[in-house]
Amino acid sequence: MSDWSAIEALPSPKLVELFDADSERLSKLSLDVAGIHFDWSKTHLTGEAIEAFAALAKAQDLAGKRDAMFGGAHVNVTEDRPVEHTAERGEGNADSVARARKLHERMRSLIDAIEGGALGDIRHVLHIGIGGSALGPHLLVDALGREDARYDVAIVSNVDGVALEDAIKDFDPAATLLVLASKTFTTKETMLNAESALQWMKEHNVEDPYGKVIALTAAPDKAMEWGVDETRILPFGEGVGGRYSLWSSIGLPAAIGLGWGAFEELLEGAAEMDRHFRLTALHENAPALAAFADLYYTQVRHAETRAPFAYDERLRLLPSYLQQLEMESNGKGVKVDGTPVGRPTAAITWGGVGTDAQHAVFQLLHQGTHLVPVEFIAVIEPGDTLAEDHHRQLLLNAFAQGAALMKGKQVEDPARSYSGDRPSSTLLLDVLDPRTLGALIAFYEHRVFVNGVLLGINSFDQFGVELGKEMAKAADQGGQSFDPSTEDLIRRAGLE
Numbered sequence: 496m497s498d499w500s501a502i503e504a505l506p507s508p509k510l511v512e513l514f515d516a517d518s519e520r521l522s523k524l525s526l527d528v529a530g531i532h533f534d535w536s537k538t539h540l541t542g543e544a545i546e547a548f549a550a551l552a553k554a555q556d557l558a559g560k561r562d563a564m565f566g567g568a569h570v571n572v573t574e575d576r577p578v579e580h581t582a583e584r585g586e587g588n589a590d591s592v593a594r595a596r597k598l599h600e601r602m603r604s605l606i607d608a609i610e611g612g613a614l615g616d617i618r619h620v621l622h623i624g625i626g627g628s629a630l631g632p633h634l635l636v637d638a639l640g641r642e643d644a645r646y647d648v649a650i651v652s653n654v655d656g657v658a659l660e661d662a663i664k665d666f667d668p669a670a671t672l673l674v675l676a677s678k679t680f681t682t683k684e685t686m687l688n689a690e691s692a693l694q695w696m697k698e699h700n701v702e703d704p705y706g707k708v709i710a711l712t713a714a715p716d717k718a719m720e721w722g723v724d725e726t727r728i729l730p731f732g733e734g735v736g737g738r739y740s741l742w743s744s745i746g747l748p749a750a751i752g753l754g755w756g757a758f759e760e761l762l763e764g765a766a767e768m769d770r771h772f773r774l775t776a777l778h779e780n781a782p783a784l785a786a787f788a789d790l791y792y793t794q795v796r797h798a799e800t801r802a803p804f805a806y807d808e809r810l811r812l813l814p815s816y817l818q819q820l821e822m823e824s825n826g827k828g829v830k831v832d833g834t835p836v837g838r839p840t841a842a843i844t845w846g847g848v849g850t851d852a853q854h855a856v857f858q859l860l861h862q863g864t865h866l867v868p869v870e871f872i873a874v875i876e877p878g879d880t881l882a883e884d885h886h887r888q889l890l891l892n893a894f895a896q897g898a899a900l901m902k903g904k905q906v907e908d909p910a911r912s913y914s915g916d917r918p919s920s921t922l923l924l925d926v927l928d929p930r931t932l933g934a935l936i937a938f939y940e941h942r943v944f945v946n947g948v949l950l951g952i953n954s955f956d957q958f959g960v961e962l963g964k965e966m967a968k969a970a971d972q973g974g975q976s977f978d979p980s981t982e983d984l985i986r987r988a989g990l991e
């Protein structure tokens with residue numbers, strides 16, 4: 496029997512039966528790592544399932560591939576690159592770690608200089624980037640930047656000018672630091688927003704607008720060509736993928752907005768998760784267990800989606816961050832060797848914020864026909880200072896939803912019945928501080944990696960985004976014919 500058939504042949508007991516059958520279930524399926532409590536007991540994972548996945552992991556040489564990634568081998572085979580985001584937090588091969596340290600020192604010196612007034616009186620930070628060059632820093636500043644924010648930080652990604660106009664309407668152009676974040680420094684949206692932001696500074700007669708521009712990029716030459724002075728370019732390595740880049744200079748809005756100490760703590764929290772992932776046996780390894788649950792639902796129960804819900808307003812951007820991380824990494828159809836995967840790959844990640852989502856989409860989760868593994872992410876220490884009841888209600892709601900999904904309710908009226916046996920996992924953070932958030936994000940990164948390895952795919956390229964870019968460019972340049980529908984739309988909008 497192949498390793499997948501052993502997994503596909505796993506029995507499908509009901510969740511409540513699993514609890515009844517094993518009084519140790521909770522302790523066997525929960526873990527505490529780096530300030531995060533993980534509870535998979537309300538998923539269908541069993542000891543037998545974990546063994547079957549561990550066998551598959553062995554057959555796919557997960558341990559060898561993990562070591563190869565940390566060791567700096569070119570595991571991103573389609574782009575012939577190493578995967579170096581862990582080196583940014585000090586975990587990886589010695590050369591990559593040393594290089595990352597140097598670049599972080601440079602980043603810190605520039606931040607010190609800005610804080611010391613070297614670029615004038617800076618009160619606003621306008622960060623322009625898209626995809627991995629925006630979602631990570633945005634998550635960080637939104638999650639952690641509420642208290643004592645040192646600068647107004649705005650993150651602009653969309654090419655829709657409304658985004659830029661909204662962001663700058665309350666900014667003083669003379670007191671704005673313009674941060675251009677782009678790994679390639681060629682992304683159309685970012686370059687256009689960059690030009691318009693610079694134009695805005697010029698129109699307001701800002702003295703030496705180029706002097707207030709900083710570039711975060713793996714292509715320093717291109718940034719220089721654009722006009723950024725070399726001393727204000729903060730490079731990072733090619734081996735740091737866009738969606739894995741918040742640990743590099745791309746994290747500048749967090750480092751400047753929250754302070755260098757906070758940024759270092761973020762890196763340390765992630766490094767703690769790296770060590771856990773690298774050194775812990777699979778049956779106690781948080782990213783591995785989470786990936787096993789993911790794969791159980793996609794491969795055995797044919798779940799097409801998964802839904803993380805942040806029961807914490809501070810983490811409201813986490814679901815969209817995870818969408819890029821998971822779907823861009825593992826939304827692939829071919830294996831590392833180019834052959835078809837032949838089975839479902841990444842689930843569609845969607846989700847939202849609790850308790851809001853309960854009053855909007857949870858109907859489908861409780862009674863709909865799709866099986867959706869739910870993930871609750873909550874924090875024990877409140878983010879607010881209001882009466883205790885707010886946070887109490889928030890957490891109790893998260894926990895009650897998990898219980899209701901599992902237990903269900905049978906009454907005579909089918910419309911009012913709940914089938915139950917619907918899985919959820921819970922991630923409960925002690926506090927939401929830089930260290931714990933670093934560990935949380937690194938957990939998700941490694942979970943994606945395990946999913947990728949077990950499916951045999953390269954999680955680190957993203958060629959699927961190229962064709963649309965090419966077509967948009969062709970449409971912009973004109974002279975190329977499209978299908979009748981596209982031609983008609985271009986004409987109707989007056990864009991020909």
Ligand SMILES: O=P(O)(O)OC[C@H]1O[C@H](O)[C@H](O)[C@@H](O)[C@@H]1O
Pocket residue numbers: 625626627628676677678679680681682685737738823957960
């Ligand atoms: O950082 P950049 O080179 O500007 O790229 C920004 C983003 O655009 C690309 O299309 C990719 O899909 C993303 O992975 C990347 O993060």
